[in-house]
Amino acid sequence: QRVESRVPGIISPGTLEGLARFIESMQFEDGQLCSKYLLGTGATNSWVSLYYPGEAILALLTYWEQSRDSRWTGVAARGMAYLCRTRIAAREVPPDHWALLATEPLLALCGSAVATPVKRDDLLDHARRICRLMLATQNQEPAGSALLGGFTDDGRTCPTAIRLEGLLAAYRFLPEADVALRAEIASACHLGTGFLLRSQVRTGRLRGGFPRAICAKTETPQNRSFNDRVAEIRIDYVQHALS
Numbered sequence: 743q744r745v746e747s748r749v750p751g752i753i754s755p756g757t758l759e760g761l762a763r764f765i766e767s768m769q770f771e772d773g774q775l776c777s778k779y780l781l782g783t784g785a786t787n788s789w790v791s792l793y794y795p796g797e798a799i800l801a802l803l804t805y806w807e808q809s810r811d812s813r814w815t816g817v818a819a820r821g822m823a824y825l826c827r828t829r830i831a832a833r834e835v836p837p838d839h840w841a842l843l844a845t846e847p848l849l850a851l852c853g854s855a856v857a858t859p860v861k862r863d864d865l866l867d868h869a870r871r872i873c874r875l876m877l878a879t880q881n882q883e884p885a886g887s888a889l890l891g892g893f894t895d896d897g898r899t900c901p902t903a904i905r906l907e908g909l910l911a912a913y914r915f916l917p918e919a920d921v922a923l924r925a926e927i928a929s930a931c932h933l934g935t936g937f938l939l940r941s942q943v944r945t946g947r948l949r950g951g952f953p954r955a956i957c958a959k960t961e962t963p964q965n966r967s968f969n970d971r972v973a974e975i976r977i978d979y980v981q982h983a984l985s
Contacts, residue, residue, distance in 0.1 A: 743804040762805050765798045766817045773824030775799070795821055796840025803847040815851060816859070822848055823860035826868040835871040837879070837893075839908030845869050846915045866916070873912050873927060876905045880930050881937075888940065888957045891933030896968065897955040899941050903982035906934045938983050943975070951975040952983040 746753045768776045768785045775798050777791035802818040822844060829835045845865050852862040876893065883890045893902045913927045941956040943949055954974040959965040 743801070743808060746808070758805055758808075762802060762809075762814055762817075765802060766813075768798075769817055769821060773820035773827075775821045775824075792836050792838060793840050795825060796838055796842075796844050800840060800844040800847070803844060803851075818844070819848060819851075819860045822865065826860060826864045830864070830868060830871070835868065835875055837876050837905060837908075838872055839876075839904045839911075842869055842872055842908035842911045846911050849915050869912050869916070870920070870923060873909060873916075873923060876909060877926055877930055880933065889937075891930075891935075891937030892956065893934065896959065897941075897957050899938060899952050899954065899956060900979050900982050902934050902937055903952075903979070903985070906931055906938075907982065907985050909934075942983075948975060950980075952979045954979060 743753075743758060746758070765775070768779065770776065770785070770787070774787065775795040776785040776787050777794040778786050778789055780786055799818045799821045802814040802821075806812075806814040806818070822841070825838075825841055845868070848860065849862060849865055852860075852865070879893050881887075881889045881892045881895065889895070889897055891902070892898075893905045909927050909931055913924055913931070916924055916927075918924070937956065938952065941952060943951045943953065952975065953972060954976070955968075955972045958969040958972045961969065
């Protein structure tokens with residue numbers, strides 16, 4: 743949909759509609775969006791993806807921007823309502839950056855002419871919980887440490903990049919009354935961005951790329967497989983860092 747908005751006609755309307763309908767077919771009555779479809783069986787929740795529901799919700803909201811069919815905002819809102827309801831009830835939220843990214847357009851719909859089966863307060867409560875969880879895991883090593891600002895203890899770049907995507911989205915939509923939380927997010931994003939910039943390849947034919955990790959672990963037999971992949975560059979490492 744984002745590509746279509748830049749280059750109209752590159753994707754057929756039927757393809758976009760079909761993708762949206764498939765996502766809808768993967769939703770259970772309670773709003774849960776299933777992550778797997780098996781031929782002969784259909785949608786199954788035998789395995790639950792952390793990121794797929796938020797991605798699917800964001801995709802539907804993006805498609806709605808073109809179609810203006812409230813059917814898709816309804817599916818998206820029911821999906822987010824399920825995440826908010828079950829996670830808040832369990833008193834446990836995961837570091838779901840896709841949910842934060844999808845919350846931003848959903849909040850814009852709350853109170854508008856488009857009816858949404860999820861309350862604004864629930865969206866904000868869910869988002870605040872995710873942000874606080876992420877912030878609590880940021881590495882606060884002493885200044886000069888390679889790991890300072892990252893969100894893992896092993897120096898991987900992609901987990902840091904995706905958390906920054908979510909935190910930056912939250913910074914945009916959290917009310918100004920959340921003074922302390924917004925200030926903490928701003929500080930964390932500065933530290934996290936510094937971490938990513940320090941990891942970026944600056945010379946050679948891979949210049950500009952983002953490696954899997956900023957540095958190797960202590961060389962031991964247990965760390966060998968990790969260290970062998972430190973310099974690996976994948977499209978998603980680069981894409982998330984840019985985002």
